[in-house]
Amino acid sequence: MLKIINLRAEVEGEEILKGINLEINAGEVHAIMGPNGSGKSTLAKVVAGHPAYEVTGGQVLYNGEDILEMDPDERAKLGIFLAFQYPVEVPGVSNSMLIRQGVNNIRKERGQDEFDPLEFEDYIREKLELVEMDERFLDRSVNEGFSGGEKKRNEILQLAAMQPKLALMDETDSGLDIDALRIVSSGINKIRNSENAFMLVTHYQRILNYITPDKVHVLMGGKIVKSGGKELALELEDKGYDWIVSDLMVNGEA
Amino acid sequence: MTDTKGENKTSFLAELLNKSKFGADEPGFLQKVRKTGAERTLSLPFPTSKVEEWRQISLKPLERGEFFQAERTAVNESEISDFLFNESSQSRIVLSNGRVQDSLTNVSGLVGDCFAGTFADMPDKYRKNVEKRFNSVAQYGDDPFVPFNTATFGDVIFVYVPKNIQEKAPLHIMHVTKGDATYTSPRVFIFAERHSDITVIEDFIGFDESTYFNTAVSETVLEDEAHVTHVKLQRESTNAIHISRIASHLGRGSNYNSYTISIGAKLFRNEPLALVDDENAHATLDGLVMLRGDQVADTHSILDHLKPNCTSHQLHKVIAHDTAKSVFNGKIFVRKDSQQIDAFQENRNLLLSADATVFTKPQLEIFADDVKCSHGATIGQLSQDELFYLMSRGLSQAQSTQMLTYGFALEVIDNLPVESLRDQLAVEVERFANSVSAQKATV
Ligand SMILES: Nc1ncnc2c1ncn2[C@@H]1O[C@H](COP(=O)(O)OP(=O)(O)OP(=O)(O)O)[C@@H](O)[C@H]1O
Ligand SMILES: [Mg+2]
Numbered sequence: 001m002l003k004i005i006n007l008r009a010e011v012e013g014e015e016i017l018k019g020i021n022l023e024i025n026a027g028e029v030h031a032i033m034g035p036n037g038s039g040k041s042t043l044a045k046v047v048a049g050h051p052a053y054e055v056t057g058g059q060v061l062y063n064g065e066d067i068l069e070m071d072p073d074e075r076a077k078l079g080i081f082l083a084f085q086y087p088v089e090v091p092g093v094s095n096s097m098l099i100r101q102g103v104n105n106i107r108k109e110r111g112q113d114e115f116d117p118l119e120f121e122d123y124i125r126e127k128l129e130l131v132e133m134d135e136r137f138l139d140r141s142v143n144e145g146f147s148g149g150e151k152k153r154n155e156i157l158q159l160a161a162m163q164p165k166l167a168l169m170d171e172t173d174s175g176l177d178i179d180a181l182r183i184v185s186s187g188i189n190k191i192r193n194s195e196n197a198f199m200l201v202t203h204y205q206r207i208l209n210y211i212t213p214d215k216v217h218v219l220m221g222g223k224i225v226k227s228g229g230k231e232l233a234l235e236l237e238d239k240g241y242d243w244i245v246s247d248l249m250v251n252g253e254a
Numbered sequence: 255m256t257d258t259k260g261e262n263k264t265s266f267l268a269e270l271l272n273k274s275k276f277g278a279d280e281p282g283f284l285q286k287v288r289k290t291g292a293e294r295t296l297s298l299p300f301p302t303s304k305v306e307e308w309r310q311i312s313l314k315p316l317e318r319g320e321f322f323q324a325e326r327t328a329v330n331e332s333e334i335s336d337f338l339f340n341e342s343s344q345s346r347i348v349l350s351n352g353r354v355q356d357s358l359t360n361v362s363g364l365v366g367d368c369f370a371g372t373f374a375d376m377p378d379k380y381r382k383n384v385e386k387r388f389n390s391v392a393q394y395g396d397d398p399f400v401p402f403n404t405a406t407f408g409d410v411i412f413v414y415v416p417k418n419i420q421e422k423a424p425l426h427i428m429h430v431t432k433g434d435a436t437y438t439s440p441r442v443f444i445f446a447e448r449h450s451d452i453t454v455i456e457d458f459i460g461f462d463e464s465t466y467f468n469t470a471v472s473e474t475v476l477e478d479e480a481h482v483t484h485v486k487l488q489r490e491s492t493n494a495i496h497i498s499r500i501a502s503h504l505g506r507g508s509n510y511n512s513y514t515i516s517i518g519a520k521l522f523r524n525e526p527l528a529l530v531d532d533e534n535a536h537a538t539l540d541g542l543v544m545l546r547g548d549q550v551a552d553t554h555s556i557l558d559h560l561k562p563n564c565t566s567h568q569l570h571k572v573i574a575h576d577t578a579k580s581v582f583n584g585k586i587f588v589r590k591d592s593q594q595i596d597a598f599q600e601n602r603n604l605l606l607s608a609d610a611t612v613f614t615k616p617q618l619e620i621f622a623d624d625v626k627c628s629h630g631a632t633i634g635q636l637s638q639d640e641l642f643y644l645m646s647r648g649l650s651q652a653q654s655t656q657m658l659t660y661g662f663a664l665e666v667i668d669n670l671p672v673e674s675l676r677d678q679l680a681v682e683v684e685r686f687a688n689s690v691s692a693q694k695a696t697v
Contacts, residue, residue: 092658
């Protein structure tokens with residue numbers, strides 16, 4: 001589904017991604033871990049098409065098609081969804097207005113009928129239940145004044161509403177209390193199927209107890225320096241990242 | 255007056271006044287007031303860009319133009335149907351070129367003793383207060399435009415709300431201008447007795463691209479505990495010049511909310527003036543200005559806290575596109591003994607093009623020591639992160655721009671008390687934002 005080949009990207013003249021290779025197939029969950037500032041969010045944003053990052057090399061293939069020239073909305077309409085590490089507050093734009101417009105654009109792209117306001121209400125109510133969110137969040141401005149956990153839950157609500165094929169989840173687990181983590185994880189598990197895929201950026205093993213990853217990658221200094229199965233996450237939790245660095249030095253790769 | 259240049263020149267306004275004629279059949283009181291306005295117009299110089307208060311804009315388009323007193327005309331209902339508010343179907347006054355047009359006017363929905371209409375039709379019992387206060391609030395400094403309006407007004411609309419009357423129907427006063435090269439001088443006077451309540455929407459409407467010049471003046475007197483909401487909706491033709499003063503005098507415990515929404519005119523100068531003259535009063539002077547093409551809008555406001563224990567709120571929002579230009583100069587005075595004042599002032603500017611310009615000068619002059627005042631100004635473009643967030647949800651660039659622009663304007667629109675007014679403005683903002691994103695797409 002997603003194939004990233006030797007991707008390089010910079011921001012304000014500084015190279016952040018230094019040759020990323022990653023392949024995620026339909027039905028898979030990949031966890032991306034790594035120290036602060038290593039480029040995890042940058043990777044997610046580049047795949048989603050954030051204009052602040054300049055791609056200087058490599059390819060991002062989505063179902064075989066290079067998407068790097070596409071605007072973010074075109075990528076969204078193809079089924080790519082980014083759950084932000086820091087969801088943006090958008091004063092004056094109501095949550096329901098945003099979600100309805102987004103959902104309708106995507107439905108149109110998929111050849112489905114657009115929802116009228118009443119149909120949308122029914123549709124979104126179901127999704128609200130999935131993430132155990134109160135209806136009143138729909139009428140509020142997007143993320144404005146939401147608590148940290150509420151913002152994250154709102155990202156999952158949008159994910160559930162837009163039914164993407166590829167979800168890039170950037171630290172959705174950070175800042176969630178234990179109950180919220182359980183709700184969000186079970187929400188993701190319900191959405192998960194053999195036709196969609198997840199890239200889960202996280203610092204913690206605990207979300208992986210709920211959502212079992214097929215692969216775990218370690219991103220350091222703009223490169224994926226180690227990949228493994230779900231036990232790698234446990235090892236990282238236990239030992240931190242330093243041992244990877246020394247391993248690499250021993251192998252002469254750093 | 256230090257500006258000798260201005261003094262030597264025959265005032266543009268004086269010339270215009272001398273070309274004009276006024277009916278001798280109007281009530282003596284109005285004739286008398288008109289005369290004082292005429293005298294003052296002739297004695298005051300026309301402002302040049304050397305005068306501090308007029309430094310940022312040029313009145314050349316006005317001086318170069320040839321204008322004539324507007325003739326009587328009539329508008330068809332179909333011409334104004336898009337501008338009507340359901341809530342005001344029985345509380346509406348239509349003026350065409352400064353004269354009340356009876357065929358489209360209907361104030362039968364106003365409660366009991368609440369009056370809106372011309373001086374001649376006004377019940378005698380209201381005369382005393384009206385004669386005492388009319389033309390006493392708007393004049394400020396050496397400004398010649400208020401006197402000019404006073405010298406040249408057409409049908410003045412008097413609004414009188416007696417004690418304890420809560421008028422529920424919003425009064426919609428439509429000032430419609432038709433024809434090229436004309437000038438009119440719309441004038442409204444609102445008197446709210448003790449503990450009364452009313453909403454007045456003054457709506458300035460022009461058609462197509464006709465060129466004309468309007469000076470508009472409105473005065474509101476609020477007795478103790480009166481509540482008045484005053485909306486000025488400026489949707490003149492895009493070639494119009496509109497110069498206005500919105501003046502208010504606030505009594506004890508009164509609440510005055512003024513909202514100016516500006517969409518039209520080539521040159522718009524607006525001077526809100528609120529005199530907060532007794533304790534426990536509150537004044538709001540909010541504004542929303544949308545500019546494109548080479549439109550110029552200049553807001554020079556004065557909010558004067560003359561007494562202690564009062565609050566005020568001024569949020570002035572500007573959206574500027576193309577080569578448009580906005581000026582904001584907001585003065586807040588807190589007088590020496592006006593302790594315990596809480597004054598908020600903010601000017602926020604959204605630039606949608608690199609060629610639009612904004613001048614902003616929030617000004618606090620505080621002579622009391624125990625006050626809480628804040629003021630600030632921001633100038634910015636649409637946020638890239640907000641745009642990306644919306645687009646990552648599948649919204650096109652055009653849809654995102656439109657939503658964000660609307661979101662910016664909403665803070666002001668949301669406070670307007672009349673639903674169909676809010677709806678009309680939502681459409682206006684959408685139209686405005688669409689013209690922006692359409693242009694962006696072709697770049
Ligand atoms: N828009 C930007 N402008 C300047 N620098 C940026 C920008 N975005 C990212 N960076 C820099 O790029 C580097 C990688 O940032 P990124 O957000 O991708 O890290 P991360 O791995 O997600 O870290 P964290 O675990 O703290 O979320 C950091 O040094 C960051 O400061
Ligand atoms: Mg990050």
